[in-house]
Structures are given as C-alpha cells and as structure tokens.
Amino acid sequence: MSRPEARSEFDVLVVGGGPAGIGAACAAVESSGSVRVGLIDESPWPGGQIWRGEGLAHGHSAKAGLWLKRLAASGVEVRSGSTVIGTGGAGVLVVEDRSGAGRISYNRLILCSGSRERFLPFPGWTSPRVVGAGGLQTLVKSGWPVEGKRVVVAGSGPLLLAVADGVNAAGGRVAAIVEQASWKRVMGFGMELSRFPAKLGQAVALRSRLATVPYLCGWWPTRVEDSTDGLLRVELTDGRRTREERVDLLACGFGLIPSIELAGMLGCGVKGGRIGVDDCQQTDVAGIYAAGEATGIKGGDSALVEGRLAGYSSVGEEVRADSLKGERDRWRRFGRAMEEAFVLRDELKCLADDSTIVCRCEDVTYGKLKARGSAREAKLQTRCGMGPCQGRVCGGATSFLFGWEADTVRPPLMASRLSSLLHLKGQGESER
Amino acid sequence: MSEARDTIIVGAGIVGSACAWECAKRGLRVLLLDAGPIGGGTTAAGMGHIVVMDDSEAQFALTAYSRRLWDELAAELPREVEHDPCGTLWAAADEEEMAEVHRKAHYYRERGIEVEVIEGSNLREMEPRLRAGLAGGLRVPGDSVVYPPCAARWMTERAREAGAEVRTGARVRRLVEEGGVELDTGEVIEAVVSVNAAGIGAGGLMMPEGLPVRGRKGHLAITDRYPGFVRHQIIELGYLKSAHGGGGDSVAFNIQPRKTGQMLIGSSRQYDAVDTQVEPPILDRMLRRAIEYIPTLGELSVVRVWTGQRAATPDKLPLIGPMPSNSAIWLATGHEGLGITTSLGTARLLADRLVGGEPEIPSKAYDPGRFAVEALAHV
C-alpha cells in the first residue's frame, strides 16, 4: 500500500465513508476503552456521495461539516481512494488504491457500502449529455462545470430536488424537475414528512429555493436526441400529453439501489435486495454489522443514526446503542413511506425500443435481451453484464424490466489490477 | 410427443449441441435437453481454444480432425462466435523445452500440421510482451479461438433447422435402460438411443454405476480491453507434460487474446474441488506463473475471475460410443479441457457409429468399452 507505516489490523473496520460509515467509525472510536478503528472509502474524500466535497471549497452544510471535522479529530484511520476488491479469508479484506494493494484485518466489520442509482434505458440515454441525477450532483461537487448550462433533472425520488438545487447553486439553470411518481403519491409523501420535522424543514427550504423551477409529477422522459441547435432535445410524457425541452444536459436517475456485493461475498443474508440486519444492526454473520443505504434506502439522516448504532453495537456499548433505536425505527418508517411513494410505474418498462442499449459496457440492446430467459443466459449469449461495471448499471435495469436476479459475486469485487489479486491469498495459506 | 424419438441428447453444452446438429443432419429425430441455458455449464467456463494437441496419438487424431472441421465451418460462423485464427504460440523457457519444440515440430509436420519453429530472440519480435531470456517457441498458425457459449447456441440453431427439437430448463433425472430419459418432473420420454453428453453431470445420470468421469476444476481471469497486448494464444510448452501431467493441483501459463481485445488468462487444474468458489491459493499460483512469462501483466485491469469443472477421464481421452453393457445408452462426455475443439469430431464419430457409417478416424481409442465394466463403475 502507499503508506507502509499504516496499520493493517483493526478492532473495528468500517467500509464506506458516507454518513453511515462516519457515524459508525466515530461511535466505535469514541466509546470507552482503546479501540483501533479504520475506515476504508473508495472516494477521494470521506463524506460519501451525499456529503461529497463538503470538506472542500464547494460549500458546506452545517451537519456534514460538523461530522467531517469530528471524524478528522477522532483518531479513526481513514483510507480514502481505497477499494475493497475481495475477502482474504476470515477477518481480512483485500484493498486496492492507486499505488498498490494490501490486506487489512478486523475483528468487527461494519458495512456502510451505500447505494447507487437505478438507470433505466430509453432511446438516446447513452448520449454523453445524459448523466445520472445523483451522478451530476456528485460531479458538480467535484468540479464539473455547469455554469450557464440548461439542465432537466428527471427520474424519481427526493434526490431529484437536491440535485436541482445543487445545479442551480453551481450556476446552472434547471429548466424542470421531472418526477415519474404521481402528484397524489408525492403529496402523500409530503404529508408523511410532517412526522419528520428535520426532513420537512429540509424539504420546505429546498422547495422555496426551487420555487421558480417547475416540478412535474407523473411525468417521465421517453426519448432524447441531439438537435440541430447543438442542444439535447428531451421528450417528456405523462402518458397522455407530451412536451419537449431543449437542454445542455439531462440528469436522470430512477431512485437508488443498495450496494450489497461485499455483503454477499461475506455470506451475509440479503433480503429484498438489501442487507438484512437485526435490532443492533448486526447481519446474520456474527461480528459483521451493516448500516445506511445498503440496508435499505432511507436517506442520509437515517444512515448517520444507523451507523452510530452499528458503531456502538460493534464495541458492546449497548446503552448508547439502545438510545438510538427509537430514532432508527422512525427512519425505517420514513424509508418505507419513501419507497411506497416513489415506486416505479410500469410504463417505464416500455421506454426502450429494440435498438436501445441496455448494457453500456458491451453495447447490448433491449432487442437482444428481451428474448432471454435469465440474467445468466443473457450474459452468456449477449455479453450483458460482462463489462468492467460487472452488471452494476444494467443489473438495476434488467431486474426492473425482466425481473432478473444478479449473478453470483466473485472476486474481484471491482475491476482491479491483476497484481492486486495476488493479495487475496494469506501467508501460509495453502491449497487444499 | 406422440412419435418416439430416435435420439435424445442430454446436455446442451458444446458437445451435446454438436451431436444434436450432426444427428439431425443425418436424418435422425433428435431431442436435445438441458437443465439450464444452452452452453451454460463447462462450455461457458472454458477458454474456447481450437487447438491440436499431441499428448497421445489418439488425442492428436481427434484434435487435428476436429480442427479441420472447425476450419470448414469458419466462414459460416456468425460474428458473436468471435472466431479468431490467432494461432497458438508454445513458449519454451529453456534449452530442454526447446528440444521439445523440435520434437513437437517434427511430430506435427509428419502428420501434416503446419508449424514454425521460433528461435531465441525472434520470439519477442513476435510477442514483445514476453519476458527476455525465453529459449524460443513453436507457432501453430492453424489453431484458433471461439467464444464457446455462442458457438454452442449457433450449433443448436443449426440443429433446429435440421429438424431437431431443443428444450432447455428440462432436468433429466436418469437415463432409462431401454432408451430414453426420465425428467425430474417424472415425465418419461422414449427414444431408441439416448446420448449422455452431460459433461461432469454425466455420471450422476447413470447411478448407481456412475462413470469414470471426475471434475477437474479450473480458474480463469479476464481483463479489460487491451487490443494487441498479445497476438497469439501463448501457452508454456510444459503445459501438459510438466505442468498438468500429474494428478495433483497444477498451474500453467496460458494467455488468450479475445476478439474483444480482452486478455483471458489461465490455467489451473484441481481434482476433488467440487465447488465453484474462486480459491485464492491456486489463483495466486496461476497469476504468478503468468506474470513470470509476461511481467507487465500485473498492471492490467482484471474485470472477472471464474471457475469451471472439466470432465476428466483416467486416460485423458473422451468417452464416445455405446455403453459396453447397454447399446441403448451412448456416451459423449469426458472431454477434459478439449471439449470446444473436439466437439465437432465427437459429433461426427458419434453420428457415424450411430447410423453405421465409417468414421474418418479410428474410433476405438474413445470407445467407452476400453474401460472394463467394473472400472466404469468404480474409477
């Protein structure tokens, strides 16, 4: 690894540096006794996607800034830019960074692997002018220029509002926010928010900043194409009417999917696409905990609480852990309400035509996939999911479009240098 | 389902698919069955190397014959089969292996297979990524590469056109002694002859006797796209003799340039490792061996590692022909690491023997009868 002096043994190791991971690491290290806590994060800086760039000169939210400072002062050893590529036997993860790879051992593991966007294919969606919704937000926080750019934000979920806000704050002009869920559902969710004062406050502030931006509910994109004026023509529909926008960028994402690959490799039970946990955030593998979006989509505030709860549980601080359970449970209700409100409509299954690419790594079209019976058959016959993203992008689409389940998880968990795979084997470990 | 079939072929891997096609071409009423998707077993896990091998006369005869059959098809193969006539380059590490290059060159030439002996530094002109100091190599320009699952599917499509019926998602419980099969749903489908082409699953269909076929596990790794990184399928010359000759776990350097620009890296062999887990200790050995030959390989990005099970027989030759005890049950299995190459030759031999034609190459060496009945049961 790049820091040969760095420790590679931890009492508690946290994977993922978003709110859940930061909460977990801080809770574990701040407990009584001296506990060695490490945090591995793939991003260049801690904060995850939601708090990305908060430590830099891109603006602050008070809460994020506070927690990032707390992490920095905590004594947690943070390894940014580090990707877990596999397990190295019991109690060991193999991690790669820009300069090399190495093995890190742990007694307790807390999985805070977060979530990723669900992308759905529609004609034209592979254009370089179409970016993920959360994707654009993250890129803007990392220096992507949107000054003066006209943007439509489309897809589903409360994230769209935050994305639009971020684009406007960075000098972009959001022409519309296009939410596939109906007005009725979105309003119902708004009513539900009244039970969560913090969220309600955020939502009200967000809406007031976006007061001049149309929020089209029950609308979705059907097609994009380059137009002669150098802009991207975006076709939208509500199922009866259509409208058109000309933009520099379409930011589009259809909700979030828990990232569960590492949990699967570790043998942790997965239910309904999320890591299963008990009342203490422990998975069904003893000593392995999980928190945040990987255990179900509930948002950043929830992730922080779950992370702290998992952190306390992992070091046996039961009283402190117990004190967070009520709040955690309320966020779980919030998550369920959000999931129900923003459930994807069936019309979105019919957007792709036969020539629309579904697997972007291998350029596999909808027409080639629709005749296949399973993800496995599609993979073998069309190469769908065989590219470097390992099906992380097309898998979200094919599970929604065809009900396919993902293939088995094997190392490397992420495409990695061949030499890094030489760290999967422990010293003294021999063949059977 | 009113009329009885002539032949039911169990297993739509590349061997079963080739057999179904060949039998259908001969006018037999064929039903091809598989529990999973076409080409989803060992076929999906293999490298897809069409290669002439000389571990034994019989192995040479079947691989050379089969390679010729692939060459005859080459022009018809659709793009997704990724046929690539890249040739094989056998790399010799030292003078002892170089002596083997000359022996092998003589053996191949004598039997009409074109080869080119590469001396010393000419090897690196041909493949600059190889490390300095190798003694030379043997180039076999007629060898090629295909993508096996799509090759198997293409064969089943040809089989269908020739009148065969193909059913996937149909799991066979056992072969019926009088011919035909019983599915795990209880359905019995009759046929004059059933052909067991179930690869490593072949023995399980013939309980309690079983078959002298054991799984021999292998690992492969594939990289992102680096077009032109190597141009030939390169294999260390000791591949069969020293590396994979014994019964223990072994690795050998083997790299294949895919038509996609990806590099496919092997190989490992393990008996009695029945699961599908990637095993770091042997993967480690396999990759280190590859880096010994191509030092810059370590920098390439690997997108996937997987395992598969080869169906291995005690004498490393496949089982093609009727069971010695029951001529209603035929075998087309036990192809170890050469099933992609020998699928076409296997299908021809099987069909020739089934309909009474004269095989183009002697078939005796592959006949299941070479194993005594007890051996068939208890190897």
Place this chain on the structure above:
Amino acid sequence: MSESIRVRVNGEDVVVPPGTVAAAAAARAGVTFFRLSVGGDRRGPLCGMGICFECRMTIDGRPHQRGCMVVCENGMELQTDESA
C-alpha cells in the same frame, strides 16, 4: 486550498481548482465525450461515483482509469478517446 492545479487534457494545459476530479477537468477543457463504446458510440460520465466505468480515461499513461475517482494533481496527463 486556494492555489490552482495545472493538468494536461489531450495535450492541452488546463487549470482547475483543487479538489477537481480528472473527469471534471476534462469537461472543463471542453471534452464532449470520454470514450468510444464497443460499438463506437460516444460516451461520457454517468454515475459520477466509480460504478459505471463510462468516464474511463488514460491517466498518466495508464488506460481504463475512472476519471470521476481520481483527483487532479499538478502535471497529470489525461487522455480521452476524443483525442484519437
């Protein structure tokens, strides 16, 4: 944090603020696509978080690097398929 970072994108000098990732530097340099897909389509970043591999670029001579995950450093050489 205030000084800026100088990188080269497809052979041209670009000055970016600290904390800018390679993909964003390329966008600031006016790159309109990052890579050509297997079928020859133009592609740019999608997920922004290292998942999709659409922003792959050659960074300091090493191909297939995810531009959204690498922070610019002075003197870094970035190349996209648009340069080809």
